[in-house]
Amino acid sequence: MDTKRIAAERAVDYIQNGMNVGLGTGSTAYWAIQKLGSKVKEGLRIKAIATSVQSEELARNLGIPLVSFSEMNEIDITIDGADEVDQELNLIKGGGGALLREKIVAAASKQLIVIVDESKLVKRLGTFPLPVEIIPFGHEATIKKLSDLGCVPRLRQVDNETYVTDNGNYIVDCHFGNIEAPQDLHNQLNLITGVVDNGLFVKMTRRVVVGYQDGEISEFEK
Numbered sequence: 001m002d003t004k005r006i007a008a009e010r011a012v013d014y015i016q017n018g019m020n021v022g023l024g025t026g027s028t029a030y031w032a033i034q035k036l037g038s039k040v041k042e043g044l045r046i047k048a049i050a051t052s053v054q055s056e057e058l059a060r061n062l063g064i065p066l067v068s069f070s071e072m073n074e075i076d077i078t079i080d081g082a083d084e085v086d087q088e089l090n091l092i093k094g095g096g097g098a099l100l101r102e103k104i105v106a107a108a109s110k111q112l113i114v115i116v117d118e119s120k121l122v123k124r125l126g127t128f129p130l131p132v133e134i135i136p137f138g139h140e141a142t143i144k145k146l147s148d149l150g151c152v153p154r155l156r157q158v159d160n161e162t163y164v165t166d167n168g169n170y171i172v173d174c175h176f177g178n179i180e181a182p183q184d185l186h187n188q189l190n191l192i193t194g195v196v197d198n199g200l201f202v203k204m205t206r207r208v209v210v211g212y213q214d215g216e217i218s219e220f221e222k
């Protein structure tokens, strides 16, 4: 059973004619963008804004009309994946490195709908290392400040190269273990000079759509 796909396709049912839609990033958001592409071909009229270069290219190839922030007032619904979802619908995001654009788009949206398979549901956030986007200049000093907050930080590498985000920054994956107070940690991280933003999405999610192995789908709302 493609648990990511069933959750993604269910979430697309919330998209209506005339909406401005935020397109998430990752292997789950991929299915939502595919489904939106089919619906656009069938006549659905939407305008979309993407959270990564990767999602933008996918949407363009599928014929989904893309706009920039200057061309729209507000985003009606953003559909995006997550790496962890807790019982308050707080999230860890950024496993694919897109957290900053994802947070900008989510913050500009009336509703954030998160799509996950059941493996992403957790009691408490923090088993998944928290991605933190930092400025390359002086990154060694910024990483030291991150470790002072009690985590084990790792500068993200891909194919033996330092990973660079769509915004030209680095990602540090911070292993905190249990995150007891997501809002406090979020605030502490973003106070560090050199940190651009972090993958904690606190009180931003309206609805989570979960796909299960047995083909069931459940939805949680805030």
Ligand SMILES: O=C[C@H](O)[C@H](O)[C@H](O)COP(=O)(O)O
Residues within 6 Å of the ligand: 024, 025, 026, 027, 028, 029, 080, 081, 082, 083, 093, 094, 095, 096, 097, 098, 099, 102
């Ligand atoms: O940076 C990537 C995003 O936050 C993704 O939405 C997140 O990592 C989940 O990705 P996936 O749906 O591939 O598990």
